[in-house]
Amino acid sequence: MKLALFDDNRLGVVTDAAITDVTTALPWPHDPDPLTAGWWRALCRDFAAVRADVEKAVTGLPSRPLDAVRLRAPALSPSKIVACASNYAAHVEEMHTVQERTLGQVESWMMNFDVFLKAPSSLTGPGEPIVLPEGEIAAGHEIHHEAELVIVVGRGGRDIPEERALEHILGYTAGLDVTVRSAADRSRRKSHDTFSPVGPWITTADELPDPANLTIDLVLNGTDRRQHVTTKDLITSVPAIVSYASHMMTLLPGDLIFTGAPPGVGPIHRGDRLDMTISGIGRMHTPVT
Secondary structure, three states: OEEEEEOOOEEEEEEOOEEEEOHHHOOOOOOOOOOOOHHHHHHHHHHHHHHHHHHHHHHHOOEEEHHHOOEOOOOOOOOOEEEEEOOEHHHHHHHHHHHHHHOOOOOHHHHOOEEEEEOHHHEEOOOOOEOOOHHHHHOOOEEEEOEEEEEEEOOOEOOOOHHHHHHHEEEEEEEEOOEEEOOOOHHHHOOOOOOEEEEEEEEEHHHOOOOOOOEEEEEEOOOEEEEEEEHHHEOOOHHHHHHHHHOOOOEOOOOEEEOOOOOOOEEOOOOOEEEEEEOOOEEEEEEEO
16 A cells, blocks of 8 residues: 655555545544644554554545645654664775765764664655755765665564564655765755655555665656666665664654665756656656756
8 A cells, every 4th residue: 555645745546647535534633733733653563453544534535636736745744754874885894985085084983774764844745856955065065866765664673683674664755865076974964954855655564574685776857867776775774774773762653764875976057857766666757846
């Protein structure tokens, strides 16, 4: 099932090129305010319990064309955005060249897998622009795209065993981990407003039972294919990521986990257009201003 948020943060189910509003099938009052929308976190936690009602609503309610609604980020005020660093070997290799060019040296500690936090306020949805910070541009810093598979946490938990990790995932979406290349801390460089576009919707985990078999593509300005990779190349797998992160912090329903940048990262500039696709999920278009 493909779950989307649209218009006034209504819940929709996407089928082909149409969307069905299933908000009224949920047992919780609808609150469109992202800051107080506890129904969204309840849905992430208890989706299995309400799934049958949602499926029934899809068959009994009218649908609308996707182009007749405004898709929103398929996440409402996650308690945190966790992101993985150095999780594709080819990206680790290319970062030696990138760091030599942008920092004048290679920071060896940054070549090891780990997780860090991005500000939830950096979250935006499909079609919303990445806004390049004037101060970073004035300082001559490159700003890069990083197209990534994003995990949407379901019932969450702490100290989750790797072999049970997939049970704690609601589904997956596509995300761009936009990054300033400078000597600043990772979280600072990646937490500017608009630096975490995600979308276009969530594909629930039952439709993607093997998250190591997805293809990620990113095309710049319609012709320049910058990134192309399959998630089987992840150094740390999706179950291992969830387990690792949960041993440091409690994962809460609705949290997002960016799984790491594939090779092919590169600078973006005002006027650019990014088209990102993940097989089994969908395509997200993101302009740069």
